[in-house]
Amino acid sequence: MLHRCTFLLALCFFKGGGSISTSCKTLGCGGRDNTCSCTTSCWSFSSCCDDYGTVCPEQSPTIQLGDVNMLITTDLHSWIEGRTHESLLNASLAHVVSALDHLRKAADVEKRDVFFFDNGDINDGTGLSATAPDHVEFLAPVMQSARYDALNLGNHELYQRNGHGIVEGPACPVVGLNESGYIASWQGRYLTSNVVWSSTQQPIGNRYAVVEGKFGTKLLVFGFLYNMEDHCDAVSVLDVEQTLASKWFIESLKAHRTLCDGVVVLAHMDFRDALVDKIWAAVRQGMGPSKPIQILAGHSHIRGYRRLDSHASVFEAGCKLDTVGFLSYSFEANGLRIDHSNITGNVQQLAGAVNRSVSNLSTAAGARTAHAINTARGRAGSDQFLGCASQRYRLLGPLDNNSLWTLYMNQVLPGALLDTPSSQIAIIGDGTLSYDIFPGPVNVDDVYKASPFANFWLKLESIPGSDVAKLLSELIYPTKYDLPPYFITGAPVPSSSYDLVFCEYDTEAIVGRLSKILGRRLEARLYKPLLNTSSVLNKWFEGQPCASQELLV
Numbered sequence: 058m059l060h061r062c063t064f065l066l067a068l069c070f071f072k073g074g075g076s077i078s079t080s081c082k083t084l085g086c087g088g089r090d091n092t093c094s095c096t097t098s099c100w101s102f103s104s105c106c107d108d109y110g111t112v113c114p115e116q117s118p119t120i121q122l123g124d125v126n127m128l129i130t131t132d133l134h135s136w137i138e139g140r141t142h143e144s145l146l147n148a149s150l151a152h153v154v155s156a157l158d159h160l161r162k163a164a165d166v167e168k169r170d171v172f173f174f175d176n177g178d179i180n181d182g183t184g185l186s187a188t189a190p191d192h193v194e195f196l197a198p199v200m201q202s203a204r205y206d207a208l209n210l211g212n213h214e215l216y217q218r219n220g221h222g223i224v225e226g227p228a229c230p231v232v233g234l235n236e237s238g239y240i241a242s243w244q245g246r247y248l249t250s251n252v253v254w255s256s257t258q259q260p261i262g263n264r265y266a267v268v269e270g271k272f273g274t275k276l277l278v279f280g281f282l283y284n285m286e287d288h289c290d291a292v293s294v295l296d297v298e299q300t301l302a303s304k305w306f307i308e309s310l311k312a313h314r315t316l317c318d319g320v321v322v323l324a325h326m327d328f329r330d331a332l333v334d335k336i337w338a339a340v341r342q343g344m345g346p347s348k349p350i351q352i353l354a355g356h357s358h359i360r361g362y363r364r365l366d367s368h369a370s371v372f373e374a375g376c377k378l379d380t381v382g383f384l385s386y387s388f389e390a391n392g393l394r395i396d397h398s399n400i401t402g403n404v405q406q407l408a409g410a411v412n413r414s415v416s417n418l419s420t421a422a423g424a425r426t427a428h429a430i431n432t433a434r435g436r437a438g439s440d441q442f443l444g445c446a447s448q449r450y451r452l453l454g455p456l457d458n459n460s461l462w463t464l465y466m467n468q469v470l471p472g473a474l475l476d477t478p479s480s481q482i483a484i485i486g487d488g489t490l491s492y493d494i495f496p497g498p499v500n501v502d503d504v505y506k507a508s509p510f511a512n513f514w515l516k517l518e519s520i521p522g523s524d525v526a527k528l529l530s531e532l533i534y535p536t537k538y539d540l541p542p543y544f545i546t547g548a549p550v551p552s553s554s555y556d557l558v559f560c561e562y563d564t565e566a567i568v569g570r571l572s573k574i575l576g577r578r579l580e581a582r583l584y585k586p587l588l589n590t591s592s593v594l595n596k597w598f599e600g601q602p603c604a605s606q607e608l609l610v
């Protein structure tokens with residue numbers, strides 16, 4: 058499924074003549090409080106600077122243990138293995154689990170509780186996700202090994218995978234999570250306050266839970282999703298505001314007002330979303346003026362923090378394990394003190410944040426998660442060697458020979474997908490690709506990181522070139538960023554006719570527009586059902602042998 062947050066990608070594009078700076082020596086190190094703030098910073102999962110780690114050394118943040126403490130992951134998108142091509146972001150979920158153990162040990166001394174939360178979007182990002190038919194089968198056991206106190210659902214668990222029956226296969230990731238027993242295995246702590254099964258209108262997980270720490274801290278926890286409209290048939294996403302006004306919600310607050318020490322809302326939405334303020338207002342009204350309320354946001358893949366009132370805040374902790382969030386709060390004479398830290402997903406910094414070194418970070422629980430990750434990699438075939446890349450192909454930057462888009466449109470699709478490139482034109486949207494290909498040997502995981510969404514292909518036959526040109530003039534318009542919203546494998550000649558090839562995600566954009574241009578409703582047909590937007594890259598790299606010295610690496 059294509060990424061819904063393409064505006065974030067757009068933020069990463071450089072202004073200033075379309076050139077890409079590859080050194081932080083010239084670009085600077087920036088404030089690193091946004092993952093895509095390339096104009097002022099080189100902090101990013103798709104970093105502007107190749108040399109960030111050496112030019113911009115970071116200090117481990119100081120963790121301030123409070124009365125109540127929480128460690129947070131959000132929008133993991135299956136980036137849980139530690140990055141092999143970006144040494145700065147080498148921490149895996151196993152390292153996070155080990156850090157949690159050390160944090161709890163330190164908190165034990167002061168009899169304070171530490172909770173561990175995930176805020177959804179576990180899938181769609183790497184081979185661990187895209188190689189599983191339902192995109193979650195291989196990931197789920199790894200998440201289970203991490204012993205979260207509560208988890209939320211993200212929009213990526215809710216996309217239709219099979220085109221409503223156009224292709225075979227699982228319909229929706231959350232169905233797989235349910236049928237595998239994953240949701241039940243959390244024993245009421247997989248939270249879906251406003252998402253229900255469409256067939257029964259029953260919640261997918263629990264609407265809320267009370268989680269209790271080792272030293273007796275009781276937190277009332279909810280799990281909200283923004284008002285998502287393009288979800289799969291299996292579920293209904295209920296309006297957040299209506300849910301806040303519903304009887305069960307109001308009564309849950311009333312019932313726990315004195316029983317719980319605080320409220321945590323896992324909210325899969327941007328920390329600046331107006332719905333966050335509405336959730337805060339509803340919880341505040343139900344729980345009184347001094348109950349701590351902590352909203353944990355996500356979805357927009359950035360770091361962000363806002364204080365909501367004297368006893369409440371909202372915190373968004375990056376994405377894809379580029380960040381592990383830490384938050385604590387303590388009652389003080391003049392109110393509630395809230396501290397938060399963004400820990401970069403780097404082993405050294407994670408170890409430093411919990412007063413350990415890299416060599417003594419690992420715990421038995423962390424080792425179990427590391428084993429679960431290795432098992433998942435084995436099932437996904439992540440290490441399967443495909444071929445070699447002769448250079449780095451970049452997601453961001455000008456459309457020259459270094460561009461991943463140029464490679465995909467000029468070589469991959471003509472070579473691995475199209476039958477007759479001269480009479481076929483492939484069109485893809487700017488969310489199709491999401492990570493660089495690095496020089497040297499390329500394995501399955503490298504390919505799926507570059508193209509993670511595995512959307513199937515459709516085609517429209519015999520469209521006059523003049524109408525294709527009209528379509529393209531509507532789709533491809535200049536933006537203030539360097540890259541256009543759509544890419545094509547070739548320009549149409551008005552007097553010729555073409556088969557158009559595109560992926561299922563762009564059906565409405567292409568078939569809808571073209572139907573209007575032609576004055577009749579067009580029906581797209583499935584094209585090359587054994588290939589998708591990810592596996593074409595896989596197939597292409599199988600035809601790219603290595604120079605002998607690369608194989609020896």
Ligand SMILES: [Zn+2]
Nearest residue numbers: 132134178356
């Ligand atoms: Zn996400």
